């Protein structure tokens with residue numbers, strides 16, 4: 001007799017369904033090292049990394065976690081060798097094209113944060129098409145950070161706010177945290193409850209600096225292509241042991 005398939009997809013019994021994070025941010029790090037450990041070119045790790053991301057997204061649906069935001073390319077990643085940058089840009093475009101139907105079928109809403117104007121036009125139009133085609137989906141809210149950097153995001157918000165003041169549409173006294181956050185790429189997302197970074201690095205690398213003021217952080221030495229359901233389960237167990245105080249007692 002085979003076990004009912006629901007057993008494979010159910011939330012593990014040692015996790016409390018009532019205190020899961022609502023929004024998880026991930027820094028998908030370690031693709032290059034994963035490949036190098038196998039004497040393979042770094043880009044092989046990026047390919048495998050896509051598979052890990054797809055599996056994680058499915059897990060969010062199965063376990064009822066509403067939002068995932070994944071760091072795919074930072075504003076600093078342009079400094080990598082041209083072949084790797086080109087490979088990544090082509091990979092993003094291909095994956096988007098290949099996976100759009102599945103995203104629609106799975107009721108995923110995909111969005112992007114970062115400066116899209118610097119991406120190649122074909123990728124920009126793939127991104128616009130995917131956002132439009134999934135705009136009304138109610139399932140997992142999946143955000144991909146491409147050409148994203150927190151400092152760029154914050155400076156851009158300042159510039160936009162300054163312009164509104166200059167045009168006489170905004171009084172400086174009205175600028176508060178809420179208004180500022182409305183000018184960030186993430187204006188329609190809640191702040192993350194949990195950050196996961198793989199590969200053993202313990203830094204934020206210019207990711208969601210404003211948004212993560214009170215985010216719980218989880219670091220694991222697992223390389224991103226190996227980050228599977230069991231690894232995510234461990235991260236959630238760690239999250240559920242925390243006592244979030246937000247400055248209170």
Ligand code: IPE
Pocket residue numbers: 028029030031032033034072073074077088199
């Ligand atoms: C993360 O993996 C993916 C991107 C930054 C695009 P890396 O490519 O940074 O892999 P490592 O850190 O060099 O192993």
Ligand code: IPE
Pocket residue numbers: 027028029030071072073074077201203205
């Ligand atoms: C952060 O990883 C960016 C992404 C995962 C897209 P990096 O590998 O670029 O970060 P650093 O350079 O180690 O800080």
Ligand code: MG
Pocket residue numbers: 029030031
């Ligand atoms: Mg890295």
